[in-house]
Amino acid sequence: MTEFLTIAAAAKLIASKELSPVELTQSCLDRVKKLDGTLNAFLMLTEERALADARAAEARVMAGVPLGPLDGIPIGHKDIYNTAGIRTTGHSKLLETNVPDKDAVTVTKLAAAGTVMMGKLATHEFAMGGPSFDLPWPPARNPWNPEHFTAGSSSGTGAAVAAGLVLGGTGSDTGGSIRGPAALCGIAGIKPTYGLCSRTGVLPLSFTMDHTGPMAWTVEDCALLLQAMAGHDPSDPASANRPVPDFTAGLSKDVKGLRIGVVRHFFESDHPVSPSTQAGIEHALDVFEHLGAEVSDVTLSPMADYHAAGSIILTAEAYAVHEPWLKERFNDYGELFRDRIALGGFIPASAYVQAIRRRRLLCLELTAAMADFDILVSASQTGEAPKITEVPKWGNLEKPSLTMPFNLTGFPAMSVCTGFGAGGLPICMQLIAKPFAEPVLFRAGHAYEMAMGWREKRPALAGE
Amino acid sequence: MTPPISVEAFDTLSAQTGLPLSDAQKATLLAVYPTLQAMIARVSAPLPREAEPGLIFVPEVR
Numbered sequence: 001m002t003e004f005l006t007i008a009a010a011a012k013l014i015a016s017k018e019l020s021p022v023e024l025t026q027s028c029l030d031r032v033k034k035l036d037g038t039l040n041a042f043l044m045l046t047e048e049r050a051l052a053d054a055r056a057a058e059a060r061v062m063a064g065v066p067l068g069p070l071d072g073i074p075i076g077h078k079d080i081y082n083t084a085g086i087r088t089t090g091h092s093k094l095l096e097t098n099v100p101d102k103d104a105v106t107v108t109k110l111a112a113a114g115t116v117m118m119g120k121l122a123t124h125e126f127a128m129g130g131p132s133f134d135l136p137w138p139p140a141r142n143p144w145n146p147e148h149f150t151a152g153s154s155s156g157t158g159a160a161v162a163a164g165l166v167l168g169g170t171g172s173d174t175g176g177s178i179r180g181p182a183a184l185c186g187i188a189g190i191k192p193t194y195g196l197c198s199r200t201g202v203l204p205l206s207f208t209m210d211h212t213g214p215m216a217w218t219v220e221d222c223a224l225l226l227q228a229m230a231g232h233d234p235s236d237p238a239s240a241n242r243p244v245p246d247f248t249a250g251l252s253k254d255v256k257g258l259r260i261g262v263v264r265h266f267f268e269s270d271h272p273v274s275p276s277t278q279a280g281i282e283h284a285l286d287v288f289e290h291l292g293a294e295v296s297d298v299t300l301s302p303m304a305d306y307h308a309a310g311s312i313i314l315t316a317e318a319y320a321v322h323e324p325w326l327k328e329r330f331n332d333y334g335e336l337f338r339d340r341i342a343l344g345g346f347i348p349a350s351a352y353v354q355a356i357r358r359r360r361l362l363c364l365e366l367t368a369a370m371a372d373f374d375i376l377v378s379a380s381q382t383g384e385a386p387k388i389t390e391v392p393k394w395g396n397l398e399k400p401s402l403t404m405p406f407n408l409t410g411f412p413a414m415s416v417c418t419g420f421g422a423g424g425l426p427i428c429m430q431l432i433a434k435p436f437a438e439p440v441l442f443r444a445g446h447a448y449e450m451a452m453g454w455r456e457k458r459p460a461l462a463g464e
Numbered sequence: 465m466t467p468p469i470s471v472e473a474f475d476t477l478s479a480q481t482g483l484p485l486s487d488a489q490k491a492t493l494l495a496v497y498p499t500l501q502a503m504i505a506r507v508s509a510p511l512p513r514e515a516e517p518g519l520i521f522v523p524e525v526r
Contacts, residue, residue, distance in 0.1 A: 345481030
């Protein structure tokens with residue numbers, strides 16, 4: 001097997017013909033075969049497709065016409081992304097035999113950039129119900145300790161990237177489903193601005209809250225993947241028609257003068273985080289200050305306000321999406337998804353309307369609060385990954401989510417690993433930027449990663 | 465504080481959904497219903513009349 005490589009490092013080696021895309025892909029395939037019996041990150045390994053993609057990439061490289069930094073890079077797709085001719089299940093019995101005839105737009109874009117499709121990755125059922133043990137496939141496990149939760153719903157992508165089964169992958173984020181698994185699996189994951197990446201061909205959960213985006217080992221790798229995924233899609237009614245900036249151009253810049261607002265009450269009192277997570281954030285703020293950033297606190301409405309509006313909208317919209325199946329095939333769903341979504345049938349229309357009115361005000365509040373800041377910092381998860389058997393069924397409702405505010409408002413937000421907690425598992429922070437200001441998010445996250453050494457350490461299991 | 469809902473009233477709401485809920489499933493949802501009620505109360509706090517949702521209908525022209 002080749003050593004663990006980031007996308008950026010592999011791209012350089014491929015470009016200089018020091019690394020063959022076929023060799024890299026075979027190495028990932030070997031790692032999948034060795035580890036995925038424990039991790040359950042893959043619902044389907046598309047080995048023949050991967051090797052064919054890799055050979056095509058290699059031919060381009062050898063002919064001197066590579067497609068760019070993603071040419072020959074092995075990735076996986078969350079199994080809510082449609083893949084032409086390849087089963088797409090939503091990790092659900094309801095779509096156990098579903099084979100789409102078209103790729104999702106973002107799958108097409110990533111393929112056009114030369115990526116190697118390794119297969120379809122585990123998700124919580126329809127990007128919401130999990131971890132579930134009553135579905136046709138088991139839930140993904142955390143590579144840092146397989147007895148522990150990956151978070152979700154992009155659970156397979158989180159596990160696969162952390163274990164080096166793929167170099168990057170796709171996720172979706174409706175209430176935190178990219179940032180959660182990125183956090184608990186110790187990788188990077190960005191929920192871009194609402195409208196930046198197409199959702200066409202991705203199984204919907206909540207029309208006004210769904211975001212697609214990348215997950216990878218580093219912030220830089222997320223920037224490379226987002227470069228390929230972003231852009232206007234006329235077939236997506238929420239797609240923003242605006243130029244896509246160069247997401248890697250600012251990575252070499254420092255963060256001197258960057259204005260950072262800390263939403264301290266979110267993670268200190270609204271939903272207190274673990275001492276390790278708190279310490280990780282405080283240390284990161286010290287690092288930013290040392291690098292020349294200006295750090296001060298900012299106050300928003302209670303996180304419960306964001307959470308209530310977001311949860312009502314998400315649950316009501318998801319109920320609307322699934323209502324026909326809920327009435328006809330109720331017991332074909334796993335318990336967690338079924339019960340969480342059934343609650344949407346109890347939400348009065350007036351509550352949905354009030355929630356979207358409330359959203360408007362919260363968007364205005366966040367916009368005003370960010371006027372004096374380039375990025376905000378908060379927590380992304382409350383602590384290290386719990387045991388997978390100890391995840392509360394209604395945890396999505398009982399305490400306000402640290403990630404939901406930025407689904408509700410559509411602002412871009414990213415999880416960045418801040419080291420390891422008292423239990424030895426990853427901890428993280430969340431960085432938030434203004435709409436369509438992903439470059440500054442990448443700049444800040446990359447500067448932090450470069451200042452620290454967390455990216456050097458992989459899960460012990462993956463190194464065996 | 466929203467008063468707790470009675471089992472009978474929740475049964476009526478359940479029937480209105482049209483979902484084939486078993487008694488056990490109804491009990492599960494009834495247990496979490498107060499959390500939903502609290503969220504509904506939170507978003508239903510008074511808003512200025514002009515607070516418009518961020519949804520604007522634009523007719524599509526082809």
